[in-house]
Amino acid sequence: MQTTLRIRRYNPENSQPATYFESYELEVDPSDSVLDGLIKIRETLDDSLTLRCSCRGAICGSCGMRINGHAALACKTKVVSVAPEGEPIEVEPMNNMPVIKDLVTDMAPFWEKIRQIRPWLKPSDPPPVAEYTAPPETMSHLAGVMSCIMCGACVSDCPVLEVDKKFVGPAALAKAYRFVADPRDTSALDRLESLNQPDGMWDCTRCMECIQVCPKGVGPMDRILALRSKGMAEKMPATCGSRHAEVFTDIIKHKGTLDEPMLAIRTFGLKHVGRLLDMVPMVIQSILKGKVPLSGPLHRPISSIQHIQRLFKRVRTKS
Amino acid sequence: MTSPPTYDVLVVGAGLAGMRAALSAHQQGASVAILTKVHPVRSHSNAAQGGINAALTDRGDKWEDHAFETVKGSDYLADQNAVEVLAQEAGQDIISLEHMGVIFNRNEEGRLGTRRFGGQKRARTFFVSDFTGQAMLHVLYEQIMQAKLPVYEEWFVTSLVKDENGHCAGLVAFEIRNGTFSLFRAKTIIMASGGLGRVYEPSTNALICTGDGMALAYRAGAPLMDMEMVQYHPTTLKGKGLLITEAARGEGAYLLNKHGERFMEQYAPTMLELASRDVVARAEQTEINEGRGINHCVLLDCRHLGRTFLQERLGQIYAEAKTFANIDLAEEPLPIRPGMHYQMGGIKTDTEGRCWDTEGNWAGLPGLFAAGETACVSLHGGNRLGANSLLDTIVFGRRAGQCAAEYGRTIPSPSIPEHRINEDQHLITSLLAREGPGERAAAIRLAMGTTMNRSVSVFREQEGLETAQQRIQELKARWPAITIQDKGQVFNTGIIAALELSFMLDCAEAIIAGALTRTESRGAHFRTDYLDRDDEDWLKHILLYHQTENEPRIDFLPIHITQWQPQIRVY
Numbered sequence: 001m002q003t004t005l006r007i008r009r010y011n012p013e014n015s016q017p018a019t020y021f022e023s024y025e026l027e028v029d030p031s032d033s034v035l036d037g038l039i040k041i042r043e044t045l046d047d048s049l050t051l052r053c054s055c056r057g058a059i060c061g062s063c064g065m066r067i068n069g070h071a072a073l074a075c076k077t078k079v080v081s082v083a084p085e086g087e088p089i090e091v092e093p094m095n096n097m098p099v100i101k102d103l104v105t106d107m108a109p110f111w112e113k114i115r116q117i118r119p120w121l122k123p124s125d126p127p128p129v130a131e132y133t134a135p136p137e138t139m140s141h142l143a144g145v146m147s148c149i150m151c152g153a154c155v156s157d158c159p160v161l162e163v164d165k166k167f168v169g170p171a172a173l174a175k176a177y178r179f180v181a182d183p184r185d186t187s188a189l190d191r192l193e194s195l196n197q198p199d200g201m202w203d204c205t206r207c208m209e210c211i212q213v214c215p216k217g218v219g220p221m222d223r224i225l226a227l228r229s230k231g232m233a234e235k236m237p238a239t240c241g242s243r244h245a246e247v248f249t250d251i252i253k254h255k256g257t258l259d260e261p262m263l264a265i266r267t268f269g270l271k272h273v274g275r276l277l278d279m280v281p282m283v284i285q286s287i288l289k290g291k292v293p294l295s296g297p298l299h300r301p302i303s304s305i306q307h308i309q310r311l312f313k314r315v316r317t318k319s
Numbered sequence: 320m321t322s323p324p325t326y327d328v329l330v331v332g333a334g335l336a337g338m339r340a341a342l343s344a345h346q347q348g349a350s351v352a353i354l355t356k357v358h359p360v361r362s363h364s365n366a367a368q369g370g371i372n373a374a375l376t377d378r379g380d381k382w383e384d385h386a387f388e389t390v391k392g393s394d395y396l397a398d399q400n401a402v403e404v405l406a407q408e409a410g411q412d413i414i415s416l417e418h419m420g421v422i423f424n425r426n427e428e429g430r431l432g433t434r435r436f437g438g439q440k441r442a443r444t445f446f447v448s449d450f451t452g453q454a455m456l457h458v459l460y461e462q463i464m465q466a467k468l469p470v471y472e473e474w475f476v477t478s479l480v481k482d483e484n485g486h487c488a489g490l491v492a493f494e495i496r497n498g499t500f501s502l503f504r505a506k507t508i509i510m511a512s513g514g515l516g517r518v519y520e521p522s523t524n525a526l527i528c529t530g531d532g533m534a535l536a537y538r539a540g541a542p543l544m545d546m547e548m549v550q551y552h553p554t555t556l557k558g559k560g561l562l563i564t565e566a567a568r569g570e571g572a573y574l575l576n577k578h579g580e581r582f583m584e585q586y587a588p589t590m591l592e593l594a595s596r597d598v599v600a601r602a603e604q605t606e607i608n609e610g611r612g613i614n615h616c617v618l619l620d621c622r623h624l625g626r627t628f629l630q631e632r633l634g635q636i637y638a639e640a641k642t643f644a645n646i647d648l649a650e651e652p653l654p655i656r657p658g659m660h661y662q663m664g665g666i667k668t669d670t671e672g673r674c675w676d677t678e679g680n681w682a683g684l685p686g687l688f689a690a691g692e693t694a695c696v697s698l699h700g701g702n703r704l705g706a707n708s709l710l711d712t713i714v715f716g717r718r719a720g721q722c723a724a725e726y727g728r729t730i731p732s733p734s735i736p737e738h739r740i741n742e743d744q745h746l747i748t749s750l751l752a753r754e755g756p757g758e759r760a761a762a763i764r765l766a767m768g769t770t771m772n773r774s775v776s777v778f779r780e781q782e783g784l785e786t787a788q789q790r791i792q793e794l795k796a797r798w799p800a801i802t803i804q805d806k807g808q809v810f811n812t813g814i815i816a817a818l819e820l821s822f823m824l825d826c827a828e829a830i831i832a833g834a835l836t837r838t839e840s841r842g843a844h845f846r847t848d849y850l851d852r853d854d855e856d857w858l859k860h861i862l863l864y865h866q867t868e869n870e871p872r873i874d875f876l877p878i879h880i881t882q883w884q885p886q887i888r889v890y
Contacts, residue, residue, distance in 0.1 A: 013807040031558065031643075043761035047813040048805035052357075054525040057561045057639060059453060060361045076642060100496060101810045107358065120461040121420030130377060131417040133429040142422045143448045146457070147635075150360050182420070 003028050003079050004088040005037050007049065009102050019099075023088065028079050034089060035063050035074035038103075050102040058215055061151035065103045066092040071153035071213045094156035110152050113169050117176040117195070122187045134183045145178045148218045154210035166199040170210040170220035173201055177223035180230060192231045201227045202241025240275075243267045253312050256302035261295040322502060322737070323471075326352045327727035328720065329505035331476055331490070331532060333359035335452070335709065336691025337511030338459040339716030340672075340723070344509075345466055347724035354471040354492060354503065356527065356815075359460045363513050363525040364712065367452025368635060369436060369566035370444035371416075371709035373409035378433075380443055382406040389707060390883045392438040392595045393663075393700025394842035394852065396545065396860070398879035401670050401696040405707070405714050412713045413445055420458045422447055434632075435569040438595035438704040438890070449564050449635045452709060475815060476531065477743040479508065479539040479687070480735050487539065487674075487686035488733035491743045495815065498747075498808030500740045506727040507686055509719050510536055510666060510674075511712075514692040515826045517819075519659035519776075520768025521560030523552055532693040534822035536666045537829065541674045541684040542862040542874070544695040546826070547833030547844045548663035550703055551777050553599040554619055555658030556644055563636050563655055565705040567621055568592040570632055574603065575618040575652060576611040587890035594890035597702040597843045600657035604777045607656065616654035625649065657777055663703050663843065664833065665695035667862060667876075672719025673726075681862060681876055686730075690719040697860065700878075701842015747814055750803060757802030760816040763794050767820075767827055770794075775827075779834055780848045788831045788870075795824050829863050832871050836861050854885050 003026060010019040024041045035053055042049045052062040056075050063074040068082055068090050083089050093099045098106040123132060154170040161167050176195055180188045195201040201224055210220040232242055247266040251259050261283075268276045286292045293299070302308070327349035330341045337353060344351045355362070374380035386406035390397050417423055417431065423445050426432035433442040447454035463470065473495040480502070482488040489504040512532030516524020537543050553574075554563040568574070574592050576582045586602035587594035594602075603617050611617075621629060626649035629637045633648075640646045646653050666689040667681065668674050675683030691712040698711055770790045774783035798821055803813035839853035840846050858878055863871040 011807065011809070013809055031645075042812070043759065047759070047803055047816075048807070050805075050810050050812055052361075054357060054361055054527045055363070055366060056526065056559055057366070057643070059365045059450070059635075060357075060363070060525060062357065062361050078642075101807075104810050115464055118465075120465040121458075123418060123420075127418045129414075131414055131423075131431050134425065135429050136425040136427065136432075139422050139425050143450075143454075146422055146447065146454050147450060148457075149365075149453065150457075182422070184420070 001028060001030055001080070002026075002086055003037060003083060004086075005034070005041065006088045006090045007102070008092040009049075010099050011048075011101055030080050032079050033075050034067055034077045034079060034082070034091065037079060038074060038091070050104050052104055059149060061149035064094050064151040064153050064156065066094060066156065071095070071156035073151060073153070073215045076215050094152050096156050096158060096161045097152065105152070107152060110155055110171065113172040114150070114175060116168060117172045117191070119175050119179070121179060121182065121185055123184045124186050132184045138183045142178060142182060145174055145218055145223060147216045148174055149216055151215065153213045153215060154220045157209045157213045159207055159209065160203055160205055164199070164203065167203045168195075168199055170204070170224065173204070173227060174218055174220040174223040177227050180227060188230070189234060192227070192234055192236055195227060196231055196236045196239060201231065202239050240267055240272060243269070253309060254301060255299055256305045256308045259295050259299040260293055262299070322504075324350070325504040325732055326350050327506050328509060328723045329354060329490070329503055329507070330509045330511055331355070332362070332510070332512035332691070332693070333470065334362035334364035334511065334513055334691060335456055335459060335712035336716035337509070338463055339713050340509045340511055340690055340720035341468055342459070342462055342466065343717045343720030344724040345468055347721055349724035349727055352469040352471060353463070354474045354476065356473060356475050356495070356531070358472050359463065359470060360457055361527075362456060363528050364456045364709075365453045366523070366525060366562060367709050368449045368562065368564035369569065370434060370446030370451045370706045371413065371455070371713070372436065372439070372443050372704070372706040373413040373445060373710065374406060374443050375410045375413070380441060382409070384441065385409065385439070385443060387883055388439045389698065389704055390700075391888060392702050392704040393698075394597070394702055394888055395854070395858065395883075395885040396548070396697065396700030396841060396878060398697050399881040399883060400879045401698050403881060404670050405698055405710060408714050409710050412710070412717065416455060416458070416713065419462055421455055424448070434566060435593065436705045437565050437568065437593045437599070438590070444569065444706040446566065449566055449633050455709065475818065476535060477746070477818065479535050480739050481539060481684075482733055482735050485540075485685070486733075487684050488735050491740045493747070495810055498811060500744050502735065502737055502740050504733045504735060506730055506733055507688060507723040509672065509723055510687065510689040510693050511691045511716060512693050514662045515823065516659060516662075517764070518767065518823045518827050518830070519771045520765060521555075521558070521772070522659040522768075523555050523560050523562040524660070529819035529823050530826035531819065531822050532689065533665055534825040536674065536684065536687060536689065537825060537863070537865045539684055539687070540865070541687055542667045542681065542864050543664060543829050544667040544860050544862050544876070545664035545697060545700070545833065546662070546829040546863060547837050547861070548699070548701050548842055549659060549775065549830060550596055550661040550663060550843050551600040551657040552660035553596055553603055553657055554655040555660070557614070557616055557654055557656060559643075560658040561639065561643055562660065563619060563639070563653065564633070565596070567619060567633055567636060570628075571624055573620040574599070575620050576606045577613045578611065582606050582611070582617070590890035595702050595704060597845070598890055600777055601845060603657050613654060616656045618652035619655045620652040621648040622650065622652065659772065659776070661703055661708065662692060663695070663697070663699040663701065665689065665693050668694045668696055668719075670696060670718065671722035672715055673722060681874065682864070688719045688723045690716040701844060750801070750814060750817060751806050753802045755802040755804065758797050758800040760801050760813070760820045763797055763801070764820050764823065767791065767794050767824065771827055771830070775830055775834055778845055778847050780846060781835070784831055784835045788828075788835065791824060791827045791831060795828070798824065825865070829871055832863055832873065833861050836873055858885065
């Protein structure tokens with residue numbers, strides 16, 4: 001079949017380095033991946049097209065790039081699945097990291113964040129003579145997160161990183177979970193404590209983009225939520241993030257619907273009065289538009305509140 | 320740029336063997352750095368799916384059994400002293416890996432569990448689902464990060480450098496990101512740069528497996544050994560040749576021909592699908608050649624294993640079959656065929672990873688060490704058992720690192736002049752200066768790969784090998800006409816493709832030279848014009864020495880037998 005790859009290009013050695021799109025038309029087999037197409041261009045049309053690739057089988061993590069606006073492994077993305085009618089396919093370098101040339105990005109900031117979570121097992125010392133014994137069910141679920149190949153797709157498409165470069169990010173947090181949840185690791189508390197800091201596990205906005213783009217089913221956001229639960233279970237000092245979760249639950253439990261002003265006031269509290277004040281312009285606008293909901297004692301519980309409370313009870317006894 | 324520091328040990332390659340070597344040299348107190356053409360976790364060790372062998376004595380297994388099955392698997396070409404080291408030290412190395420953090424599969428008692436693999440009567444393969452190599456690679460990289468070892472990522476080696484005494488004392492490399500050349504000085508160099516799969520088309524190997532280390536060492540004077548021993552894996556996908564793990568058969572999958580017969584009953588009545596890889600690959604190819612295949616394939620049938628089991632224990636190939644062959648393993652048998660997978664031969668080393676002989680029985684390159692697929696100790700002889708390659712990287716990576724660190728303490732700092740980089744720099748400049756239209760590296764590579772896959776594969780014979788030899792010579796002659804459109808210094812992958820091709824052409828030449836020399840059938844080397852194994856004349860290794868203008872100079876080395884006399888090999 002005929003296909004067109006529209007590729008975002010950049011060469012720092014050009015006298016006026018700028019990015020531009022270049023389109024290549026080529027014949028591909030219906031079973032071909034986007035990577036096959038890119039290699040074909042490189043080998044037969046234009047050897048200056050620059051990308052990383054190696055295994056061709058979605059295990060080395062080299063060929064992370066954005067295909068039609070979403071991060072993916074080029075080797076795992078079939079041409080027919082993204083362009084069944086032969087429409088042009090847009091290929092760009094990953095986001096949230098500097099571009100070196102064409103589709104090659106600088107992964108150094110990515111690895112810096114991985115190193116930040118101290119990504120190595122800290123087992124008890126001295127080790128046993130044989131292996132550490134651990135019930136199989138406490139270990140086998142770690143395979144899901146160990147299948148992360150560090151391709152960078154989740155980091156590329158994380159909207160939090162787009163506005164806050166300091167956020168540790170989904171890949172590093174998933175990696176952190178791998179150690180926190182490993183029964184052989186002895187420093188889960190230390191790890192949770194440092195993840196409980198600003199730019200850590202509470203900065204994720206739960207948009208699910210990382211789950212969607214991960215080519216290995218690691219589900220970074222699910223790992224982040226699991227870290228948060230562990231942190232709260234271990235009574236880590238409250239953060240705006242953990243308080244938001246607690247206050248949210250508490251309001252729903254007692255009122256059945258959300259009391260938004262109260263949620264903000266109780267989440268930030270006196271300690272973060274500055275962040276409350278930041279919201280003043282928005283509040284004024286809302287008042288002017290008549291969009292401020294009733295709050296505090298004026299925000300009445302819904303009539304069937306006992307149903308809600310029964311649900312809470314059931315969930316609590318279940319967990 | 321300023322010259323990099325001088326290291327006691329400089330490791331080339333950051334797969335399992337390279338990182339294990341670097342860690343052990345570091346633990347010995349040596350100053351160590353790793354230089355690699357891709358980021359460590361992109362290395363091809365990732366692709367090892369099924370597991371790693373070890374006979375753990377506290378589980379009632381015996382290292383002697385593991386060693387014997389390895390020797391038998393090798394068709395008695397392995398050096399038995401090396402195999403004994405491998406089998407004896409395997410257990411401790413598995414435990415060390417577990418302590419570092421590898422999440423090996425566990426049994427109900429919470430201890431490490433095993434699965435069966437080919438060529439072995441006992442289940443002694445430890446595993447992480449079906450991505451064992453990846454799980455180990457990432458854990459070793461964690462250890463490298465913890466030890467804060469310097470890693471020169473995305474650097475490409477163009478040649479090894481010897482001092483005036485002929486001692487390997489450094490290397491020339493350029494940084495891919497900006498094209499800048501540097502001379503690295505090191506007391507010892509450990510070559511751990513992996514295999515040469517891309518010499519063949521198709522191959523299970525990643526695009527980076529281009530035999531760089533073998534060619535670099537060969538050109539610098541170290542001999543390559545048993546290069547004719549190229550393993551075809553019995554289960555690879557048609558088309559691009561992606562690997563389907565042997566663990567599928569280890570967990571109970573069948574091989575069927577087009578009549579639905581389990582044809583292995585005819586070829587290996589006892590071990591069936593779990594006979595050694597050379598035996599299974601030949602059986603499949605025979606079925607295909609005699610018209611009992613389907614579209615040049617036979618079938619791998621996993622249906623009876625059930626979807627839940629497949630997803631849990633073989634999840635990666637379950638997904639792979641879906642993505643790359645559009646087949647649901649729980650519903651349909653998968654067409655597969657033998658495909659080039661592993662090079663048993665490589666840079667000749669002793670059991671400490673040294674590429675020279677301390678007793679002078681063979682000529683080598685002092686100061687150079689090698690480990691992993693790029694090396695030939697020889698453990699695998701004529702045929703490697705599944706799940707012995709990961710073990711090889713760990714045991715002999717560790718030993719090479721240790722010996723290099725110790726040896727480094729006994730010798731003075733290397734002395735080689737800075738201008739040694741000029742020649743290599745000039746090569747690149749002249750490559751870029753050529754104006755097109757000329758040859759494309761990719762076209763030459765494809766011609767080489769298909770030639771090798773046609774004539775130097777499961778079945779071989781004199782005439783085909785000679786034709787292949789001539790063809791490779793022609794392709795070599797075309798190399799200097801290669802032109803590259805990209806004239807830049809930054810991440811110029813055209814330059815890399817051209818250099819890798821020249822390495823691969825040298826490797827291809829060596830493979831064919833070995834295959835022509837060995838006039839018998841042993842292990843993966845099956846000659847249709849010499850059908851039998853000939854222990855009288857050929858119980859020996861073939862050493863190949865590089866000669867610039869001619870075919871390699873050939874020498875022989877007797878194999879090392881300790882306790883297992885060659886027997887007839889049946890499975």
